[in-house]
Amino acid sequence: MTAVYVVLGTIFGFILSRSGAADYDFIQGMFLFTNLQLYGIMGVAVLVGAPGIWLIKQRGRTLAGRKIDIELKPLHRGNISGGVLFGIGWSLAGMCPGPILVNIGEGKIYALAALAGALAGAGVFGTIYQRLQKPFALPALKVGTGEG
């Protein structure tokens, strides 16, 4: 199965690279409303993904017959405060998490610094999770803030 995930990641990375989703100028264009390419991409992905996910959940089984079982994301105060911090970072870097990795693959050297920062940020978050739980009304440690 490892190879399947590498292949799916490669296809995803190729599309992000060629569509503008991993391009600093297209990201700024989206936030400046001077280029609407990425709104179109996200809109189509969600509108096509929604009935697809519904159908697969109706089927209830993976191709190999395993039960489809996905965790829903919990609601907590971190959704908004974390969303604000992430939005600032996405704008400054011109990359969200997937495109950081795609840009490294493309040879954009500065993306390595964005990855170092992102790993440090996630590392600090996990290390102080128990101290953030109360102020941000975060779920129990076992649950976490949400996978994905």
Place this chain on the structure above:
Amino acid sequence: MTLILNGLPPLHWALAGLGIAGVTLALLLIGSRRLGISTGFEDVCSLVLPAPYFRRPAVVSGRPWRLPLLCGLVLGGFLSAVLGGGWKPTWALGMFDTAIGLGPGGKLAWMFVAGLFIGFGTRLAGGCTSGHGIFGLANLERPSLITTLTFMAAGIVTTQVVYRVLFPLAGL
């Protein structure tokens, strides 16, 4: 508008959106996995950090599929460059270069700080553009709608401030 990568023309947005939906659905149908990249940062952290948060089953059990997916993203970017005019290391950053023109050291510092916001913010929010913005919205999850509207708004405000106020002032 062309890509920074070798000045390539971008894929049509509808085609790109369809492709991303295809990958999302394939992950679910093949592996019962929900698309989400930022949890992968936790997976990487969990390889070296001992905090209880990184020992959770949700993190440790996700590593065997999410780490290969992350490696694929790097490979996809690499192939995209190789097949699209050639791969070479670059510092090019499009309109950032035109507006402010920081050197390599300045760019590394800028990107590291931005990365801190991304890493801490996505994990506090419980997901990023893929997990909340694509899968969560398509799966009609309310926390994902709240988070997506929030990070889109924060991105819009930040870019507007940076490009309409901060950089013009710095250029004076």
